[in-house]
Amino acid sequence: QSVLTQPPSVSAAPGQKVTISCSGSSSNIGNxxxxxxxxxxxTAPKLLIYxxxxxxxxxxxxxxxxxxxxxxxxxxxxxxxxxxxxxxxxSWDSSLSSGVFGGGTKLTVL
Amino acid sequence: QVxxxxxxxxxxxxxxxxxxxxxxxxxxxxxxxxxxxxxPPGKGLEWIAYIYYSGSTNYNPSLKxxxxxxxxxxxxxxxxxxxxxxxxxxxxxxxxxxxxxxTTGVDYWGQGTLVTVSS
Numbered sequence: 135q136s137v138l139t140q141p142p143s144v145s146a147a148p149g150q151k152v153t154i155s156c157s158g159s160s161s162n163i164g165n166x167x168x169x170x171x172x173x174x175x176x177t178a179p180k181l182l183i184y185x186x187x188x189x190x191x192x193x194x195x196x197x198x199x200x201x202x203x204x205x206x207x208x209x210x211x212x213x214x215x216x217x218x219x220x221x222x223x224x225s226w227d228s229s230l231s232s233g234v235f236g237g238g239t240k241l242t243v244l
Numbered sequence: 245q246v247x248x249x250x251x252x253x254x255x256x257x258x259x260x261x262x263x264x265x266x267x268x269x270x271x272x273x274x275x276x277x278x279x280x281x282x283x284p285p286g287k288g289l290e291w292i293a294y295i296y297y298s299g300s301t302n303y304n305p306s307l308k309x310x311x312x313x314x315x316x317x318x319x320x321x322x323x324x325x326x327x328x329x330x331x332x333x334x335x336x337x338x339x340x341x342x343x344x345x346x347t348t349g350v351d352y353w354g355q356g357t358l359v360t361v362s363s
Contacts, residue, residue: 177355178354179353184349222288230305235289237288
């Protein structure tokens with residue numbers, strides 16, 4: 135059972151928009167930064183979003199992040215088949231004194 | 245751009261100690277936090293530990309009694325030791341720069357190395 139809760143899967147058609155939620159508590163998301171990671175099949179995770187909503191250079195603006203209270207959301211617009219991947223949210227849990235990840239969400243682009 | 249590469253045995257016997265080293269290139273190890281993260285086959289990511297170049301550390305409470313992380317700034321390397329391994333420790337182990345919850349997140353990742361625990 136992950137400290138951060140994500141839906142196991144989401145799906146949408148090419149060109150459409152999808153959101154992936156990440157729910158936590160005041161000890162993690164509520165008081166620490168959230169980052170998002172994309173893991174394409176067979177590869178290492180890649181940073182998509184840091185500091186709740188900032189994108190590293192090279193990450194297209196189709197990817198966006200937001201945070202409200204103890205939840206965070208990753209948004210992907212203009213879906214492409216190449217976006218099919220597992221997506222993870224991550225943060226720090228001050229009560230556990232531990233890094234924590236969500237269980238991951240598998241995105242299928244139909 | 246920072247690059248990281250894990251190295252170490254791909255097979256470890258039960259009850260023995262898993263030892264991995266991460267070599268950092270393209271940037272100075274003396275400027276950031278460094279993390280170890282693992283992923284069991286077919287499962288999600290699990291944070292193991294981080295170390296600052298000065299040597300300060302933080303460990304996942306569930307692994308703390310078995311984990312040691314260290315840094316060698318002269319070699320631009322940091323290392324992971326996990327003792328008393330069992331089959332449950334079989335995973336792809338990633339080294340990375342940055343830490344969860346901080347401003348940068350975990351920004352650069354190694355390619356990962358599969359460690360299998362089996363006799």
